[in-house]
Amino acid sequence: MKDLVIIGGGPAGMSAALSAFDCGIKDILILERDSHLGGVLQQCIHNGFGLQKFGEELTGPEYAFRYEEKIIKSGIEVKLNTMVLDITEDKTVTATNPHDGIFQIKAKAVILAMGCRERPRGALNIAGSRPAGIFTAGTAQKLVNTKGLLPGKSVVILGSGDIGLIMAKRLTLEGAKVKGVFELMPYSGGLARNIQQCLNDFNIPLRLSHTVVEVHGKERVEGITVAEVDEKRVPIESTKEFIPCDTLLLSVGLIPENELSKSANVKISPVTNGALVDQNRQTSVSGIFACGNVLHVHDLVDFVSDEAEIAGKSAAKYINNDLSDSTEINIFTDGKIRYTVPQRITDLTDVKVYFRVNNIYKNVNIKVTDGINTLLTKKRPKVSPGEMESVTLKNDHLKNVKELHFSLEVV
Amino acid sequence: MYDVVIIGAGVIGGMIARALSRYDLKICVLEKENDVAMGSTKANSAIIHAGFDAPVGSLKAKLNVQGSQMMESVCKELGVKYIRNGSLVVGFNDTDLKTILDLYNRGKKNGVNGLKILNSEELHELEPALSRSAHFALYAPTGAIVCPYGLAVAAIGNAMDNGAELKCNYNVKSITKTDLGFEVSSYTEKVSTKYIINCAGLFADEVSALANDSSFTIRPRKGEYILLDKECGKTVTHTIFGPPSSMGKGILVSPTVDGNLLLGPTSVDFNEKDNKDTTQVGLSSIQSKACEYLATVPTGKNITSFCGLRAVGSTGDFIIESPQKGFINVAGIESPGLSASPAIAEYVVDMLKDSGIVMHKKKKYISTRPSATRFRDASLEEKNKMISDNPAYGKIVCRCEKITEGEILDALRTNPKATDLDGIKRRTRAQMGRCQGGFCTPYIIELIARENGISFESVTKFGANSAVITGKTKGNPNL
Numbered sequence: 090m091k092d093l094v095i096i097g098g099g100p101a102g103m104s105a106a107l108s109a110f111d112c113g114i115k116d117i118l119i120l121e122r123d124s125h126l127g128g129v130l131q132q133c134i135h136n137g138f139g140l141q142k143f144g145e146e147l148t149g150p151e152y153a154f155r156y157e158e159k160i161i162k163s164g165i166e167v168k169l170n171t172m173v174l175d176i177t178e179d180k181t182v183t184a185t186n187p188h189d190g191i192f193q194i195k196a197k198a199v200i201l202a203m204g205c206r207e208r209p210r211g212a213l214n215i216a217g218s219r220p221a222g223i224f225t226a227g228t229a230q231k232l233v234n235t236k237g238l239l240p241g242k243s244v245v246i247l248g249s250g251d252i253g254l255i256m257a258k259r260l261t262l263e264g265a266k267v268k269g270v271f272e273l274m275p276y277s278g279g280l281a282r283n284i285q286q287c288l289n290d291f292n293i294p295l296r297l298s299h300t301v302v303e304v305h306g307k308e309r310v311e312g313i314t315v316a317e318v319d320e321k322r323v324p325i326e327s328t329k330e331f332i333p334c335d336t337l338l339l340s341v342g343l344i345p346e347n348e349l350s351k352s353a354n355v356k357i358s359p360v361t362n363g364a365l366v367d368q369n370r371q372t373s374v375s376g377i378f379a380c381g382n383v384l385h386v387h388d389l390v391d392f393v394s395d396e397a398e399i400a401g402k403s404a405a406k407y408i409n410n411d412l413s414d415s416t417e418i419n420i421f422t423d424g425k426i427r428y429t430v431p432q433r434i435t436d437l438t439d440v441k442v443y444f445r446v447n448n449i450y451k452n453v454n455i456k457v458t459d460g461i462n463t464l465l466t467k468k469r470p471k472v473s474p475g476e477m478e479s480v481t482l483k484n485d486h487l488k489n490v491k492e493l494h495f496s497l498e499v500v
Numbered sequence: 501m502y503d504v505v506i507i508g509a510g511v512i513g514g515m516i517a518r519a520l521s522r523y524d525l526k527i528c529v530l531e532k533e534n535d536v537a538m539g540s541t542k543a544n545s546a547i548i549h550a551g552f553d554a555p556v557g558s559l560k561a562k563l564n565v566q567g568s569q570m571m572e573s574v575c576k577e578l579g580v581k582y583i584r585n586g587s588l589v590v591g592f593n594d595t596d597l598k599t600i601l602d603l604y605n606r607g608k609k610n611g612v613n614g615l616k617i618l619n620s621e622e623l624h625e626l627e628p629a630l631s632r633s634a635h636f637a638l639y640a641p642t643g644a645i646v647c648p649y650g651l652a653v654a655a656i657g658n659a660m661d662n663g664a665e666l667k668c669n670y671n672v673k674s675i676t677k678t679d680l681g682f683e684v685s686s687y688t689e690k691v692s693t694k695y696i697i698n699c700a701g702l703f704a705d706e707v708s709a710l711a712n713d714s715s716f717t718i719r720p721r722k723g724e725y726i727l728l729d730k731e732c733g734k735t736v737t738h739t740i741f742g743p744p745s746s747m748g749k750g751i752l753v754s755p756t757v758d759g760n761l762l763l764g765p766t767s768v769d770f771n772e773k774d775n776k777d778t779t780q781v782g783l784s785s786i787q788s789k790a791c792e793y794l795a796t797v798p799t800g801k802n803i804t805s806f807c808g809l810r811a812v813g814s815t816g817d818f819i820i821e822s823p824q825k826g827f828i829n830v831a832g833i834e835s836p837g838l839s840a841s842p843a844i845a846e847y848v849v850d851m852l853k854d855s856g857i858v859m860h861k862k863k864k865y866i867s868t869r870p871s872a873t874r875f876r877d878a879s880l881e882e883k884n885k886m887i888s889d890n891p892a893y894g895k896i897v898c899r900c901e902k903i904t905e906g907e908i909l910d911a912l913r914t915n916p917k918a919t920d921l922d923g924i925k926r927r928t929r930a931q932m933g934r935c936q937g938g939f940c941t942p943y944i945i946e947l948i949a950r951e952n953g954i955s956f957e958s959v960t961k962f963g964a965n966s967a968v969i970t971g972k973t974k975g976n977p978n979l
């Protein structure tokens with residue numbers, strides 16, 4: 090029996106552990122399948138981490154190390170090389186590693202912090218051959234940054250997610266020719282600063298409303314056919330163009346890794362592909378919390394740490410029977426606002442609600458109503474799907490409220 | 501000098517090699533690719549057909565029905581996954597009903613047991629996910645599913661455990677008659693043998709022509725597939741066929757033995773024997789056809805798509821005959837070739853016996869092979885015993901399919917040894933799950949390189965020029 094078991098030792102898992110520890114919970118176990126802590130940050134050797142949290146620009150491993158140091162000092166138990174295989178609704182965790190074999194631990198509370206995975210080619214139904222030379226951007230990043238290996242010399246990138254953008258720059262610096270980044274949507278899903286620093290600064294073309302329709306090459310990729318797409322995102326035949334290359338990188342989206350959550354009967358949002366949570370980051374199963382990329386995909390690790398601190402504190406309260414639920418307010422969105430986290434509020438406190446929009450909009454009002462009365466509006470000069478937004482609801486906003494509606498209006 | 505050389509290491513060559521390895525014969529299997537099961541055997545519907553499709557009296561019909569009866573015990577011996585899930589040919593209108601009744605009668609004549617016509621109510625009770633416009637079906641309880649490449653790998657592995665040899669990257673380019681038999685050469689190597697069995701799949705006509713028999717031709721017919729996430733694996737439990745046409749059995753919807761959902765194949769005649777490209781048209785036609793069968797088709801759950809080529813022979817039936825002494829063609833083995841494979845193997849053994857070769861049963865024949873899934877299928881206690889004996893079984897490498905380092909090392913060390921990424925995939929399922937290797941590929945590259953003492957740059961996806969890594973980074977200390 091453990092007080093708190095945390096699945097995943099990335100930034101989310103580490104922050105959650107430390108904040109629960111600071112709240113007096115000492116019987117904590119972190120399970121991490123990799124051979125070190127840090128999660129995906131270990132392979133993000135570029136800088137740009139920690140601006141919000143530490144006020145300085147750190148690399149991924151540096152950011153992770155700040156937390157790892159504290160974990161070591163605190164004496165929180167960590168099992169590395171340990172893969173969690175199953176979690177049940179009653180919070181029994183099954184895991185395996187070479188040293189202990191397959192073992193089970195019952196926990197008073199569990200925090201899910203498993204991160205996310207990348208969408209593969211198959212999900213896109215790209216026609217053509219299946220040669221060597223097709224990688225997801227994250228796999229390429231792992232090869233380059235942690236193994237010192239190059240996935241290719243002449244590269245096309247499909248999808249303008251942040252990892253794709255970062256790899257465009259990285260591979261260029263390694264001497265590869267990046268022929269272009271092709272994005273299905275009329276806008277990029279990546280951060281504006283990454284488009285500037287990773288593409289524009291290296292004269293790598295970004296072609297919006299384009300997709301890869303066919304892969305060529307029997308043994309190794311020899312080229313791809315790209316085409317422009319219409320408003321319905323259907324490729325336009327007359328715009329087909331062959332581009333010779335030996336490598337195709339896919340940066341076409343991240344999917345929260347929730348197989349384990351499902352095994353514990355945690356309810357998953359079809360929009361975020363992560364758990365539905367309340368302001369404590371508690372899922373539909375009491376005592377199971379979620380934070381970080383397993384909950385929804387974040388662009389900034391600083392927000393991951395913030396979110397994980399909430400989950401850690403709440404788990405501590407839960408273990409001490411101190412978590413109150415005085416109300417039940419569900420949050421609805423208008424579609425322009427794709428989703429919010431949390432999706433539900435269960436206590437009358439100040440709540441910071443994060444959200445993402447479904448398109449690029451300029452000069453907007455974000456409006457929060459209780460169905461009838463407007464509780465709050467927030468002006469933004471520009472919002473885009475690539476950048477997470479937030480509003481803070483005050484305690485008084487929530488009094489006598491049954492539901493909240495988030496909407497976006499272009500002024 | 502070999503007694504028997506088998507050309508082609510698909511499921512047919514493999515099953516024949518296994519059947520012959522019961523006897524005191526010196527056997528060699530020659531395969532042009534870097535691994536076994538690289539032809540039709542790796543990309544097909546994986547159905548063990550009950551046997552109602554093939555024309556009455558054909559070799560196809562006879563060997564299909566026999567093979568389907570043998571398959572379960574063969575799979576058990578070889579540790580290959582086999583599930584008798586039963587199959588349904590569903591019909592929507594009166595024309596379909598007629599076709600289905602024809603199939604029923606044909607099946608009876610072919611000797612298929614247990615066939616039954618189901619009415620709408622019975623059908624929807626068996627398969628609630630089917631479209632309401634499906635009104636009746638032919639139910640074949642003996643229909644089953646297997647892992648086709650697993651079967652070929654295991655059959656060849658078992659033959660090798662019994663002394664047969666396998667030479668990969670051996671593309672047979674010439675066959676010359678000698679006093680004692682034949683000389684079989686690639687561009688770089690040469691072996692001599694008393695007997696040749698031609699199981700070269702799509703290229704069986706070309707190999708036959710090398711031995712001066714051009715009496716038949718083989719044409720490729722494309723079949724594209726879409727594979728869905730395991731989340732959808734329980735959409736249907738039976739294999740669902742639409743009514744057949746002249747181009748084959750139509751598109752099917754079936755669970756796989758590993759719990760995914762398979763949709764396909766298309767059926768398009770074609771000229772290139774080495775073009776397994778999927779097409780936009782093909783993939784979307786599969787999707788729309790599946791929509792006709794199922795009340796709701798899961799969307800956004802595709803994890804991969806692929807293409808197989810049927811080896812359509814010019815005679816319409818399996819071509820299993822000996823055009824000259826010592827040379828046997830096993831050609832035109834299109835569907836139901838997989839289903840028939842154990843029966844085809846016995847048929848060929850009998851042909852060899854009749855041709856006068858002396859065949860003594862081996863004293864120490866090993867009939868079984870350690871299952872590739874032995875770790876996955878073990879109980880918790882057994883697993884923990886295996887982990888404490890070999891900690892590599894405690895290290896998960898493929899997170900989606902939960903495949904351990906121990907299982908990958910087994911695949912690199914067990915006959916026929918995997919040497920490339922796709923070989924690992926077919927033997928272990930690592931890289932075959934929902935992330936399609938995104939997570940484990942770098943790790944498996946390391947394992948292959950380490951185990952075979954080769955550089956990372958030499959590790960390939962499937963042999964030849966399919967290297968995965970093109971070089972080292974500027975900062976790599978081992979540059």
Ligand SMILES: Cc1cc2nc3c(=O)[nH]c(=O)nc-3n(C[C@H](O)[C@H](O)[C@H](O)COP(=O)(O)OP(=O)(O)OC[C@H]3O[C@@H](n4cnc5c(N)ncnc54)[C@H](O)[C@@H]3O)c2cc1C
Nearest residue numbers: 097099100101121122128129137173203204381382389390
């Ligand atoms: C390529 C890339 C570039 C980025 N660039 C920036 C940037 O420039 N600046 C910035 O601020 N942010 C950046 N981010 C975002 C930020 O770093 C991530 O959002 C953050 O690392 C997510 O943290 P996490 O802990 O939720 O997930 P992860 O870091 O993925 O950690 C999850 C951990 O859980 C483990 N795990 C998963 N399943 C199991 C299991 N079953 N058993 C045991 N362990 C398990 C994993 O091994 C992993 O260690 C980037 C993200 C990516 C992917």
Ligand SMILES: Cc1cc2nc3c(=O)[nH]c(=O)nc-3n(C[C@H](O)[C@H](O)[C@H](O)COP(=O)(O)OP(=O)(O)OC[C@H]3O[C@@H](n4cnc5c(N)ncnc54)[C@H](O)[C@@H]3O)c2cc1C
Nearest residue numbers: 508510511512532539540541545547672701723837838839
């Ligand atoms: C789309 C599709 C769906 C199918 N569905 C089913 C089904 O559901 N049920 C069923 O029972 N059957 C099915 N089949 C048929 C089944 O897949 C085949 O009958 C079976 O795999 C044939 O095996 P094989 O060993 O003859 O051919 P292959 O697997 O093609 O093996 C031939 C081998 O010979 C090698 N080779 C060729 N030329 C040379 C040379 N010159 N030198 C050395 N090696 C050479 C090739 O590389 C290859 O490995 C299907 C087939 C297809 C294509």
